[in-house]
Structures are given as C-alpha cells and as structure tokens.
Amino acid sequence: MSTRLVTILLTLFATLMSFIAINTIFGFFLTIPNPVFGVIIFINALVYFYGLLESRDYPKRRKAHLLIGSYFSYLLALFQILFVLAFWLNGKIEGYCNINLQSVNFPLVISGLIASFVNDYVKKAYN
Amino acid sequence: MSNSHSYNKAEEIGTVVPSKYTSVALLGNPNVGKTSLFNALTGARQYVANWPGVTIEKRVGTMFYGDRAFRIIDLPGTYTLGATSIDEKVARDYLIYESPDLVVVVTDAMNLERSLYLLLQVLELRGNVILAINSIDEAKKAGIKIDSKELSKHLGIPVVLTSAFTGEGIGNLKEAMLKISRSGIHVHYLFPERIEKLISKLSSSLKLKKELENFDTRWLSIKLLERDEEVLKLTGIDPGADYSADIANSRYEFIKELLKDSYRDSEKHYWDLNTAIDHVVTHKYLGILVFFAIMYLVFQVTYSFAEPFTTLIEMGFNALGAFVDKSVPIPWLASLLSDGVIGGVGAVITFVPSIFILFLSLGILEETGYLPRAAFVIDRVMYSMKLSGRSFMSMLLGFGCNVSSIMSTRTISEPQERIVTILVSPFISCSARLPVYIMISSVFFGKAAGLAIFSLYVFSVLFTFASALLFNKLLFKGKPSPMIMELPRYRKPTIRSLMLYTWNRGKHFLEKAGTIILAASIVIWVLSYFPTGNILTSFASILGKSLEPLFRPLGFTWQMVTALIFGGAAKEVIVSSLSTLYGASSLPGNPGLATLASQITPPVAFGFLIFVLLYFPCFATIAAIKNESGSWKYVWITVLYGLGIAYLLALITRLIGGAFL
Numbered sequence: 001m002s003t004r005l006v007t008i009l010l011t012l013f014a015t016l017m018s019f020i021a022i023n024t025i026f027g028f029f030l031t032i033p034n035p036v037f038g039v040i041i042f043i044n045a046l047v048y049f050y051g052l053l054e055s056r057d058y059p060k061r062r063k064a065h066l067l068i069g070s071y072f073s074y075l076l077a078l079f080q081i082l083f084v085l086a087f088w089l090n091g092k093i094e095g096y097c098n099i100n101l102q103s104v105n106f107p108l109v110i111s112g113l114i115a116s117f118v119n120d121y122v123k124k125a126y127n
Numbered sequence: 128m129s130n131s132h133s134y135n136k137a138e139e140i141g142t143v144v145p146s147k148y149t150s151v152a153l154l155g156n157p158n159v160g161k162t163s164l165f166n167a168l169t170g171a172r173q174y175v176a177n178w179p180g181v182t183i184e185k186r187v188g189t190m191f192y193g194d195r196a197f198r199i200i201d202l203p204g205t206y207t208l209g210a211t212s213i214d215e216k217v218a219r220d221y222l223i224y225e226s227p228d229l230v231v232v233v234t235d236a237m238n239l240e241r242s243l244y245l246l247l248q249v250l251e252l253r254g255n256v257i258l259a260i261n262s263i264d265e266a267k268k269a270g271i272k273i274d275s276k277e278l279s280k281h282l283g284i285p286v287v288l289t290s291a292f293t294g295e296g297i298g299n300l301k302e303a304m305l306k307i308s309r310s311g312i313h314v315h316y317l318f319p320e321r322i323e324k325l326i327s328k329l330s331s332s333l334k335l336k337k338e339l340e341n342f343d344t345r346w347l348s349i350k351l352l353e354r355d356e357e358v359l360k361l362t363g364i365d366p367g368a369d370y371s372a373d374i375a376n377s378r379y380e381f382i383k384e385l386l387k388d389s390y391r392d393s394e395k396h397y398w399d400l401n402t403a404i405d406h407v408v409t410h411k412y413l414g415i416l417v418f419f420a421i422m423y424l425v426f427q428v429t430y431s432f433a434e435p436f437t438t439l440i441e442m443g444f445n446a447l448g449a450f451v452d453k454s455v456p457i458p459w460l461a462s463l464l465s466d467g468v469i470g471g472v473g474a475v476i477t478f479v480p481s482i483f484i485l486f487l488s489l490g491i492l493e494e495t496g497y498l499p500r501a502a503f504v505i506d507r508v509m510y511s512m513k514l515s516g517r518s519f520m521s522m523l524l525g526f527g528c529n530v531s532s533i534m535s536t537r538t539i540s541e542p543q544e545r546i547v548t549i550l551v552s553p554f555i556s557c558s559a560r561l562p563v564y565i566m567i568s569s570v571f572f573g574k575a576a577g578l579a580i581f582s583l584y585v586f587s588v589l590f591t592f593a594s595a596l597l598f599n600k601l602l603f604k605g606k607p608s609p610m611i612m613e614l615p616r617y618r619k620p621t622i623r624s625l626m627l628y629t630w631n632r633g634k635h636f637l638e639k640a641g642t643i644i645l646a647a648s649i650v651i652w653v654l655s656y657f658p659t660g661n662i663l664t665s666f667a668s669i670l671g672k673s674l675e676p677l678f679r680p681l682g683f684t685w686q687m688v689t690a691l692i693f694g695g696a697a698k699e700v701i702v703s704s705l706s707t708l709y710g711a712s713s714l715p716g717n718p719g720l721a722t723l724a725s726q727i728t729p730p731v732a733f734g735f736l737i738f739v740l741l742y743f744p745c746f747a748t749i750a751a752i753k754n755e756s757g758s759w760k761y762v763w764i765t766v767l768y769g770l771g772i773a774y775l776l777a778l779i780t781r782l783i784g785g786a787f788l
Binding site for chain 1: 399400402403404406407408410413416417419420423424427428431432433434435438439442578581
C-alpha cells in the first residue's frame, strides 16, 4: 500500500467523517439531531486528521491511523445499525412503530461499510 | 514425552490422602497467563483477563497426574521477589514460608528476557523449579524461535514450551512436574567473583544465627546485599553498601548470555498490528478522546440494546403479578406475592439484560487488552491528582462492583495512594446503580435517557478524580508511585471467555435478586402494608415522612427517602422499594409510578440520581473498605463525605436545573 494512497484515503475519510459529524449534530440530512453522537463521530474524524499530521517519513504511522480510523468508522456504523434494530424491536414488542428514514443515519452507515473494506485492505498489510 | 494417561480420576480421588499432595506454586510476571495455565492444569474456570493484576490472592486447585496428586497454587503476578505491593508480598511470602514442593515459573515467550529475571531470583531462593514458557503460539506467529533444550541445558532445570490458549505443551508440563516431584533438582548460577565473596562472607555470619536456620543463607545474603528492608530487619545485619544495581546487572548479563544461543527474535515483531494500534490509542491527546468515545458507546449499548429484552421481562412480570393477584384468594397474601415479591424482585430482574450487556462490553475491553491502554493514557491526568494509572485500573473495575475495585487496590505499592483509591472507589458508578438510573431516566428523560445515564458515569469519574485530589491535599502529602505497567498484547476474545466473564460478574446480580433484594422487598412490603393496610398510614410512610423534611430542600418525596434508606443494603433495592411504594397496585393509597413524573421535576430527578451515586456505599462495600484500609476511620470518612457531598450536589442540581427549566 503506497504512502500516496494512504494519504488520499486519510484525507477522504477525515473530510467525510467531519461532514457526517456536523450532519449528525444538526440533523441536516437523513438523520435526527444527536449532538453527543456527532461529537463521537468527530473524534473518529480526528483519528484520520492526526494521521495526516504524521511525518511523510513514517508511512507506517500514517497507515496505523488509517487502520484504527477505518475500524472505528466501521464500529460506529455497526453501533448505529444495532441501535436502530433494538429501537425497532422494542417498538414491535410494545406494539408501535418508532422507526423512520431519519433515525437510521444512512450517511454514517454507508461510510462505515466503505470503511470496513478499507480496514480489511490495510489489515492485510500486517498479515 | 507422553501426555496421555488413562488413570481413573475417581479412583485416584478415593486413594489419595491430603498428605500425599505435591504442592506446586505457579509464579510469574503479571499477565503472562498463569491463571490460564492454572485453569488448563486443574480444569478450573478461574476468571482470566488480558491485563496485569487480575490475581490478587492465591488460588488453589487440584490436578491428578501419574501416581501423584498435585495441589496447584496460582500466585499473584510479580516482577521481582523484592516485595513492594501486597500482591507481590503474597507471592514472596508463600515461597519463603509455605515452601511448596515445586515452583513453576511461568514466563511470556514474547518477553522472555524480562520474564527470566524473576526465574533467576527464584533459583537463588530454592530448587525444584520448572520453567514454563507460555504463549508459544503467539511467539511462533511473530516469528520468534526458542530452543527449549538449549535453555534447559544452560539453566539446569526443565524448560517446557506451552500455550494455555491452544493447550500445546500442557502434557509436557505435567510430565515435567511428575519427574521433578520424584527426583528433585537444585541449581545455582554464580555472580561475579566480587559479589560471590561478599555472599560467602555474609552466609558464614548468617549460619551462626540459630533463628535463621530455616532460611537459605545464600538467598538471605543476596537480599542483604540488595538492601531488602524485610531481610535487613529479619537478620539484624547491615552489609553497608547497596549492591542491588551490581546484582541486577549480573542477572541481566547472565540472561543475555543465556538467550544468545536459544532465542531468535524476528524483524516483523517490531512494527506489527499491536504497535500500530498502540500508536493511535495510546496517543497523548487522541488516546483520551478515543477512550471517551469508547465509554460513550459502551453505556449507550448498555441502555439501548437491552431495551427490548427489558420490555419483554417487564411484560412477563406484569402478567405473572396479575395472574397471582387473580389466583390467590387471600387479599394480603396476593398483595405480598404480586406487589412485594414479584413486583419488588421483578423490578430489579428487569434490568438483568442491561447489567449483562454492560459486563459483556467491559469484558470485550478487558479481554482485548484495551483497558491497560486506557489506564496508560489516563496516567498523566491521574498523576496531577497524585494517583497513578494503576489506581485508574482499580477504579475501572468499580464500574462492575465497588468491592472488587477496593480489593484490587492491593496491587498499588504506595500505601497513601492505595488508601486514597480505596476512599474514592465507592464514587465510581457500580452496576447496582444502573437499574436506578434506567428506571428514573426512562420516566423523566425519554429519548435522552441514554445520554443522562452516560453523563452520570462521566460525572462519577470526574467526581472521583476531584475527591482523590481533595483527599490527597487534606489527608496525605505523598507522591504517587510511578506506574510501571506492561501493556499486554491485543487478543481476539473468545466467545467462551467472554461468556465466562459476563456470567461470573453478572451472576452476583442474580444471586442478590434471590437473597438481599427478595428479603428487602418483603420487608418493604410489610412496612408498606402494616399496620393499617393503607400505604399512606403505613410504617414505611411514617419512616419516610419523619425524614422527608430533611430532604425537602432537594425536592424528594417520602417514598424516595424511604427507598434511599433501604438502598443501604444494596443499591438495587432502591428500585424494588420505589416499585413497591409507587407501583403496588393492590395497596390502597399508592400513587402509581407514572405519578412520580408529576410529583417531581426533571432537575429533582437528576439530583436524586446524583444522590444515589454519591451517598453512602452499600454494606458490602463498607465491609471491604474496613478490611482493606484496616480502620473504621476511613469508613466514616467515606460515609460522611459521601452523604454531605451528595446532599450538596443534589441541591445544586435542583437549583441550577430549576433556573433553566
């Protein structure tokens, strides 16, 4: 995995997660406002940003940020899916539907899915 | 060597008498897998975690092999035999005073050089030693090669490569134990001539002392040269200069020579997945943020994922209560069973899914090896409070139970730091408080309930830190011991170990539900029913109303006050008390749990939760504080400080919250 590719992916994900964090805080698009969870997503973005701050002379360090950052994004997406699932199940048991398109936070789920592929790719370098 | 023996275990149990047991001590550095090896040898299911300091007391198990019965003793981890903390002292005292027949020194294949230091110290003390090099599976993966035969030749003792995880080499270890138990072996390695001369001189004087005839004089001499305080006191001899650095250097020189021909490290070992993960999660700033994010997710998971299960259990108990109400013809008995027993215990059982999910989440963090990293990143913050990351590790255990948190302070070597950690541990929000948080938060905070619960946990940690700072300023002026802690390798947790962890921790909650909470529920029902059969004129009402004026500034109702009193037995009892006092459908005069929302405001409710978090700890925690600190003084400090500060902060919450809402 070239240093150039690592840098591109770090930049891409840092920007993407920052936008998703802002979107989650204010609830602009396909999500309900959730300020605290938005801050957590921003911490994920910071993992990528810190990777970009690492010197180009140490590509392994940059790669480490991409590895952890992508894993974190994947975990957040997984958490969101399970959260919605639990919410839906509880509504089902109590006899009402409390799920709508907004509550799923699709941007986060989709970016987490993409991040999982990146994570697999980076991890292979260590195996 | 053979590892398959078809001895009939039952027959052996019948024939072996206790005096024939061969005692075997498992000794080693923290987190090298002693307890895993102990479980593999004895078939026990002791809790194993991927972090140092899990075993704080010795554990005993039995193993039958060949014609022998072995009593295996799992000792707390120690880096040296110069005891500095209580857990290290347990290990050293056992070797010296109990003198087991065999000692298996367990080392980590990934950190062999450091692990061998302890082995040399054991060899200075005694014979009949076996070296077990554990985690050989991981070493192989990392490309490390260890020549056990070469090591055995140089050391003069049996060396076995094992993996408690895969079971590799366990049979060989049993075989080695059997052999040594029959023949015995005693070896010494020599220090440089200058040190040897001093040892021999001191040994001659020590031999003249009759009271020391049970001790190995060579070992005592070495310890005297290292200026070991206990040995200086014991012998009454002062050798003058301190040779500890010379002796340590000699040991490391010996180890270096030893490993030259028997140990091959690998290049890929230096920047592997572990290093990469650590580079990010132990980052000075990022590490703290990542820790915060992980803890947020843990508490969100605990509340949200458990909700469907909680609802199901709640519905089940409601149906059961209604059925009993209809089926039992005697009104007071029906009320006792449906409102007292089913209502009280059921209110607590409802939160079992949350408790188990919390432990499962904490188990994942422990088993993967993340928790020591959390302690590492927090260490800098802790140091400003004159505490170390080790104190933080104890505090983290408090999220499960404050008692285990207090017990684990034995690993802290600095006495003042240990006392401060004991004093502040009860302020860490234990799992018993979680049902109260969930019950009140779901009534008052709706969708923000998860956030309210998380903020209570954050508050509990911040308050614990602030209290540590205060106690250090007021009571002590000591410095924290520097934290020297090995960061364990990351491991993928197995389903079995996670289930074991969750069950071992969670079962206490179920046990409590069947004992303390059941008893308390019946007592509360009796107090709510008698003497008039009306809850408003009951004993519980008299008790609550007599104390209610004290809590009027906080806005608490008499039912809340009564629940707080009973919460002294166990914090979960607050839930069963509130459930009975508010929700007992067959008791006349009960207002119903939903009316709590109209009686008090959300700021009062949050103040109540802060009060529950901080007021005096449960009886079990009080007993632990007394036992571990050895003084009632510290118990009173915790209780009075907690009560006072809980009152003050609940009042402030009400006032500030009232101003905004």
